[in-house]
Amino acid sequence: MDEKYIKHRYAPIIPSKDEWPVVKLARERKEFVKKVADLAEARVLGLTGKNPEIIKEELETTLYREKLRIKQNPWAVDPDDENSFWSEVKSSLLQINTDLSLDKSKRFQAYQKVLHRITSRYAEEIASNFKASHYKFTRSVVTYGFSRLLNAARVKGIKSIFSNQYTLQDKIQITGQTDQIRDLATKGTIVMVPTHFSNLDSILIGWIISVLGMPPFIYGAGMNLFNISIFAYFMNALGAYKVDRRKKNLMYLETLKTYSKEAIQFGCHSLFFPGGTRSRSGMIESRLKLGLLSTAIEAQRANFQNGFNDSSGKIFIVPVTINYHFVLEAPSLIREHLSITGQERYYKENDEFSTSYKISKFLLKFFTKGSDISVSIGRAMDVLGNYVDQDGKSLDKRGRQIETRDYFISDGKITVDQQREEEYTHMLGKRIVEEFHKINRVFSSHLVAFVAFESIKAKNNKLDIFDLIRLPEEDISIPYEEFKTACQLVMDRVLELKSQGMIDIAPHMKRSMDEIITHGIDNVGMYHAKRPLIRDKQGDIVTEDMSLLYFYHNRLHGYGLEKLF
Amino acid sequence: MALRNSSKTKRIGVVGVGSFGTAIANMLAEKNEVMVYARKEEVVEEINTVHRTSGREIHPSIRATFSPEELCKSCNILFFMIPSAAFLEVVRNFGPFLYPYHLIIHGTKGLALNLGKGESLDTVQKLKRSQILTMSEVILQETVAVRVGCLAGPNISKELSVGFPAATVIASKYNEVILEGQRLLRSEKFQVYGNSDIIGVELSGVLKNIIAIAAGALAGLGLGENAKGLLVSRGMVEMVHLSKALGGSVQSVMGLAGIGDLVTTCNSVDSRNFTVGFRLAKGESLDQILASMDEVAEGINTIRVMDAFIKTVGIRAPITENLHRVLFEDLAIEDALQFLMKYPFSVDVDFV
Numbered sequence: 001m002d003e004k005y006i007k008h009r010y011a012p013i014i015p016s017k018d019e020w021p022v023v024k025l026a027r028e029r030k031e032f033v034k035k036v037a038d039l040a041e042a043r044v045l046g047l048t049g050k051n052p053e054i055i056k057e058e059l060e061t062t063l064y065r066e067k068l069r070i071k072q073n074p075w076a077v078d079p080d081d082e083n084s085f086w087s088e089v090k091s092s093l094l095q096i097n098t099d100l101s102l103d104k105s106k107r108f109q110a111y112q113k114v115l116h117r118i119t120s121r122y123a124e125e126i127a128s129n130f131k132a133s134h135y136k137f138t139r140s141v142v143t144y145g146f147s148r149l150l151n152a153a154r155v156k157g158i159k160s161i162f163s164n165q166y167t168l169q170d171k172i173q174i175t176g177q178t179d180q181i182r183d184l185a186t187k188g189t190i191v192m193v194p195t196h197f198s199n200l201d202s203i204l205i206g207w208i209i210s211v212l213g214m215p216p217f218i219y220g221a222g223m224n225l226f227n228i229s230i231f232a233y234f235m236n237a238l239g240a241y242k243v244d245r246r247k248k249n250l251m252y253l254e255t256l257k258t259y260s261k262e263a264i265q266f267g268c269h270s271l272f273f274p275g276g277t278r279s280r281s282g283m284i285e286s287r288l289k290l291g292l293l294s295t296a297i298e299a300q301r302a303n304f305q306n307g308f309n310d311s312s313g314k315i316f317i318v319p320v321t322i323n324y325h326f327v328l329e330a331p332s333l334i335r336e337h338l339s340i341t342g343q344e345r346y347y348k349e350n351d352e353f354s355t356s357y358k359i360s361k362f363l364l365k366f367f368t369k370g371s372d373i374s375v376s377i378g379r380a381m382d383v384l385g386n387y388v389d390q391d392g393k394s395l396d397k398r399g400r401q402i403e404t405r406d407y408f409i410s411d412g413k414i415t416v417d418q419q420r421e422e423e424y425t426h427m428l429g430k431r432i433v434e435e436f437h438k439i440n441r442v443f444s445s446h447l448v449a450f451v452a453f454e455s456i457k458a459k460n461n462k463l464d465i466f467d468l469i470r471l472p473e474e475d476i477s478i479p480y481e482e483f484k485t486a487c488q489l490v491m492d493r494v495l496e497l498k499s500q501g502m503i504d505i506a507p508h509m510k511r512s513m514d515e516i517i518t519h520g521i522d523n524v525g526m527y528h529a530k531r532p533l534i535r536d537k538q539g540d541i542v543t544e545d546m547s548l549l550y551f552y553h554n555r556l557h558g559y560g561l562e563k564l565f
Numbered sequence: 566m567a568l569r570n571s572s573k574t575k576r577i578g579v580v581g582v583g584s585f586g587t588a589i590a591n592m593l594a595e596k597n598e599v600m601v602y603a604r605k606e607e608v609v610e611e612i613n614t615v616h617r618t619s620g621r622e623i624h625p626s627i628r629a630t631f632s633p634e635e636l637c638k639s640c641n642i643l644f645f646m647i648p649s650a651a652f653l654e655v656v657r658n659f660g661p662f663l664y665p666y667h668l669i670i671h672g673t674k675g676l677a678l679n680l681g682k683g684e685s686l687d688t689v690q691k692l693k694r695s696q697i698l699t700m701s702e703v704i705l706q707e708t709v710a711v712r713v714g715c716l717a718g719p720n721i722s723k724e725l726s727v728g729f730p731a732a733t734v735i736a737s738k739y740n741e742v743i744l745e746g747q748r749l750l751r752s753e754k755f756q757v758y759g760n761s762d763i764i765g766v767e768l769s770g771v772l773k774n775i776i777a778i779a780a781g782a783l784a785g786l787g788l789g790e791n792a793k794g795l796l797v798s799r800g801m802v803e804m805v806h807l808s809k810a811l812g813g814s815v816q817s818v819m820g821l822a823g824i825g826d827l828v829t830t831c832n833s834v835d836s837r838n839f840t841v842g843f844r845l846a847k848g849e850s851l852d853q854i855l856a857s858m859d860e861v862a863e864g865i866n867t868i869r870v871m872d873a874f875i876k877t878v879g880i881r882a883p884i885t886e887n888l889h890r891v892l893f894e895d896l897a898i899e900d901a902l903q904f905l906m907k908y909p910f911s912v913d914v915d916f917v
Contacts, residue, residue, distance in 0.1 A: 396709045402664060
């Protein structure tokens with residue numbers, strides 16, 4: 001009962017590379033970076049009310065934090081001149097502060113100059129280094145290399161390395177609204193918002209975008225990924241710009257937001273991981289980082305202000321979920337999650353994905369061994385979370401056509417109202433989370449992990465989560481028949497939710513319950529040293545690692561399924 | 566239908582010409598052109614020709630219409646001033662003509678239920694928060710308008726129309742809605758405060774109706790002013806707990822829409838809720854009282870909804886619970902009072 005997946009590669013929607021927005025942006029990189037720096041400077045000035053004292057304070061805070069970061073948390077990717085740059089900033093500030101001959105407006109100008117240097121530096125650092133030739137190369141490396149590995153692993157025999165029996169698309173199943181996103185990408189600007197569980201996601205999504213025949217998307221990738229030269233190469237080739245999560249100062253954040261907003265307005269399709277970082281708990285992100293999301297709304301309003309009222313100025317939000325049986329980083333992710341929720345303590349943005357060796361090992365494992373992945377493309381929405389039709393027109397809940405522009409109008413005119421746009425960002429965030437849950441595809445491994453964990457929890461209902469995961473593994477055992485009954489109970493509810501359009505299931509979930517359980521146990525976290533679930537000699541269900549079981553169980557969090565226990 | 570040219574400045578719309586709607590429409594008409602909506606054609610005719618309806622004067626510049634479409638096309642800002650029983654239906658009638666550019670401020674104090682087809686409060690076992698809608702949530706669910714606000718506070722229509730000093734709260738998540746409401750309504754006799762906790766303000770206005778019934782009952786029993794002080798204070802504590810359980814903030818109950826409106830309503834012998842309590846105390850049954858009232862007192866519905874809710878989530882609200890037993894379970898009002906006096910309220914204030 002296998003479902004039809006997209007097995008062919010789509011024709012590119014824009015055949016000529018020179019027409020790709022991301023290529024155009026790369027051509028105009030210098031002007032674009034300057035524009036971003038200027039606009040970011042203006043934003044900071046606006047936020048500080050052009051008050052020299054407040055600007056001074058912000059500059060000093062930024063300087064202090066940057067100095068601290070350089071000292072306490074240096075990364076390989078950091079440029080060599082960082083120290084000298086910030087020392088210069090320090091001496092300029094000192095000079096302005098002590099120069100008594102400056103009157104208020106002169107001081108303001110002096111501070112503004114320093115501010116400009118900082119935003120220019122940040123804008124330059126953030127900007128992507130997209131090169132079309134690298135992109136083409138990377139794409140073929142990813143496709144060719146991975147499918148070779150895949151065939152080597154699956155088709156037995158020495159010649160198998162040249163076999164074409166399996167392609168990457170057998171392994172990575174793309175489902176959902178693929179035609180709509182292709183269509184809309186030719187009409188307006190796409191902002192894709194995927195769930196984020198693994199560092200592999202960015203490369204995976206990059207590859208999917210190219211399979212769908214769309215020009216590369218730009219996206220903010222964690223700066224730590226650029227620490228590794230091979231990743232940095234891939235990232236640059238895929239149109240990534242850099243996001244440094246260590247820098248939390250006002251100037252950096254405003255520059256980053258400006259970059260994103262301007263790139264969207266430029267027409268670059270963008271990719272945000274709205275959870276901000278990989279989901280530590282294994283749950284579908286429920287609280288989104290709204291900073292970058294707000295830039296999509298700002299860009300949409302700015303397009304309307306500039307008179308782009310047809311679909312060419314329209315921004316489409318496309319939620320995407322990525323489903324895995326196995327997340328390589330799961331053990332460290334869940335450990336971090338538990339230590340963060342367990343006790344509020346400061347933890348460093350660390351970089352556990354640190355060497356090329358580790359990554360190669362990861363990729364090898366990932367592509368040579370079983371473990372399928374499915375990617376669901378959701379229905380496109382406007383920036384207020386209304387679905388759009390094939391022409392990109394927004395529809396309300398009853399299918400009536402409405403204008404997104406109307407949301408930004410007061411008294412007949414488009415107005416800029418930051419507080420209003422903040423509320424809109426919240427609304428959009430909520431809608432994205434709703435859509436994530438709807439397009440999320442249940443895998444057998446999610447089901448068995450969920451049922452096993454909830455059964456154990458129900459048997460120990462006095463324990464909180466931290467005591468639960470400390471239960472001695474050898475004491476835990478669920479009789480198979482009991483487990484099967486519970487699986488059926490949850491499965492029935494999942495199917496009921498599916499009939500209401502609240503969740504989706506993978507095709508392998510249409511087999512018999514025994515087969516689903518076997519498939520699930522075989523696949524759940526299959527390459528961890530300690531398996532989250534196995535069957536013992538008696539055929540009962542046991543676990544080797546409660547925290548991993550908790551991690552994989554969390555994938556079905558948020559549907560009220562735990563009430564069944 | 567001839568529609569006004571949209572380039573002309575738009576009117577301010579008021580939906581509903583009951584006593585509160587008329588008072589607000591007249592206040593708005595001091596500074597702006599106003600269009601009101603009434604369901605009945607003869608009422609519209611009356612307003613447009615003799616500028617009055619149901620014995621209430623209507624500002625001569627106000628135009629009336631019975632077409633939701635005309636009202637929506639002529640106005641960017643709409644005030645929904647309708648009784649809660651009709652709210653859902655009226656909002657649904659307006660839904661097809663509302664667009665995201667409309668700003669909506671409502672002045673209705675009530676709760677609606679969000680139940681499946683064929684379900685009612687009698688058939689559902691439990692009532693969760695998601696099944697209870699405040700009026701702004703009704704608007705958000707039924708229309709595409711998002712910039713929604715509410716108007717609440719001690720605003721007895723009779724006093725407003727003779728120009729006594731008063732104040733109100735406009736609550737909305739959107740500053741622009743608050744500012745717009747203030748600009749339109751503020752005058753030397755009418756102060757307008759803003760609050761961003763729209764749910765808390767709506768709930769304050771709703772929950773105070775429960776306490777108003779109890780206040781009427783105390784008056785009916787002739788129990789004096791100490792008892793009333795006790796009720797207002799304990800009533801406020803109960804409002805705080807219920808409001809918090811439904812997603813409102815403590816601060817809003819302390820404000821004009823909460824304590825302000827509570828004091829006014831507990832002292833206003835004309836209020837429908839107060840009257841219900843008063844007549845209960847005089848020995849009438851709920852059926853007898855309802856039979857002789859032309860409009861249902863909102864507090865009765867609120868008590869039913871809140872009683873189901875507190876039983877579902879497992880919190881205690883002694884005043885609400887005991888009024889529910891008096892109204893629907895034949896508990897004698899004296900016994901309810903006895904019960905409340907024995908209830909272990911050990912802590913005076915436990916929420917700040």
